[in-house]
Amino acid sequence: MSLHTLSYVGFNATDLDDWRQYATGVLGMQVVDQTADTLRLRMDEKHHRFAIHKSAAPGFAYSGWDVATRAELDRLTTELTALGYPAAEGTEAERTFRKVVDLRVFTDPGGNRVELFYGQLSGCPFTPARQFGGFKTGELGLGHIVFMTKNMDAMMAFYGVLGLTVSDYIFIKPVQSRACFMHLNARHHSFALLGGPQDVFHHIMIEVNSLDDVGMGNELALRQGRKVTMSLGKHTNDEVVSFYTMTPSGFELEYGCGGRTIENEEDWQVVEYDDISFWGHLGPLRAPV
Ligand code: MBD
Ligand code: FE
Structure with a gap:
């Protein structure tokens, strides 16, 4: 088993308040925090699952995939590099924002940003925005x-x-x-x-x-x-x-x-x-x- 799960996603949007209304009022997610630049949304005990980044160009920003160990991260980096897809090390700011221990950043053949990581912060209390039976995660x-x-x-x-x-x-x-x-x-x-x-x-x-x-x-x-x-x-x-x-x-x-x-x-x-x-x-x- 090389990867475990799709763990988080990042999206760009021009209007963070609109995303907040949609995520809480329609989807039932919890707002973790919102600044002028970012909105983070919780679906379960993970710190956040969705991160919305304020941007003039709305759309997909990145996907985050959970890897078991640093050794696994190294093995996948070697394999992808051999295939022609080299990794960049995530910056400290990126690791901090995503609440992960280690982070590698790739670009897939379609030009989409792909992040492999381990150690996402968990054990956070989840309070859905409306009363419902929870997300299946x-x-x-x-x-x-x-x-x-x-x-x-x-x-x-x-x-x-x-x-x-x-x-x-x-x-x-x-x-x-x-x-x-x-x-x-x-x-x-x-x-x-x-x-x-x-x-x-x-x-x-x-x-x-x-x-x-x-x-x-x-x-x-x-x-x-x-x-x-x-x-x-x-x-x-x-x-x-x-x-x-x-x-x-x-x-x-x-x-x-x-x-x-x-x-x-x-x-x-x-x-x-x-x-x-x-x-x-x-x-x-x-x-x-
Ligand atoms: C899906 O989740 C889907 O989005 C489509 C278009 C077809 C089958 C399953
Ligand atoms: Fe689908």
């Missing part, structure tokens, strides 16, 4: 992230070195493109790639423990006037029931529950689905309306 990590890429093979090779293996594929008819879903723990996918004309972040998914909280999140998103980009639906491959909203960073967030897990690697069959969902998820990737 722990050994499964914070959720999943998805990139569109024009270089599927190179991206799969890079993330393959990190220990991600293919769960399944979906051919998505409305966009005539294949998506690849990958896992590194029992979560069906922590990472996915969608073939497309450019390298750009597509969406992040976070999971809650109860269907009621997905329904409540959907209502709260509508009440806040957030754009629901894909209606409530149930995915074919991971069986997650979810909906998607536009975030203040200009990409989508999927809010769901009920994901199935991959418990036994030996018995797992890699298949290709021909639709993203059993029902619902009306939007650009399925039955556009």
Whole structure:
């Protein structure tokens, strides 16, 4: 086991107050702190899972992946360097902000910043912004992230070195493109790639423990006037029931529950689905309306 989990993410946004309203009022996250430049958000006992950085260019900033030891960090650095992806050492300011002990920074084949670390501060008290049954995280990590890429093979090779293996594929008819879903723990996918004309972040998914909280999140998103980009639906491959909203960073967030897990690697069959969902998820990737 080289990596354990997707542990934190960083995003850029022009309006931190808007992110705060969205994260607390719709998603149920706790604000750890907010300055003129940054907003940090808690989902569980980890110090923070989301960091929002004030920037003129909204979008994805970085993903943070948990590695067991410094020896593992060195081994992965060697392998990625050999593949043509050298590491930069994280600065002390970066380690301090992220609340991690050791940090290595890479750039994936799509130009996305990837951070490998160990020793994220944990054991913090979590008080959700609204009463609900909590986020499903722990050994499964914070959720999943998805990139569109024009270089599927190179991206799969890079993330393959990190220990991600293919769960399944979906051919998505409305966009005539294949998506690849990958896992590194029992979560069906922590990472996915969608073939497309450019390298750009597509969406992040976070999971809650109860269907009621997905329904409540959907209502709260509508009440806040957030754009629901894909209606409530149930995915074919991971069986997650979810909906998607536009975030203040200009990409989508999927809010769901009920994901199935991959418990036994030996018995797992890699298949290709021909639709993203059993029902619902009306939007650009399925039955556009
Ligand atoms: C997902 O999580 C997803 O976002 C899509 C588009 C298809 C299957 C599972
Ligand atoms: Fe998803």
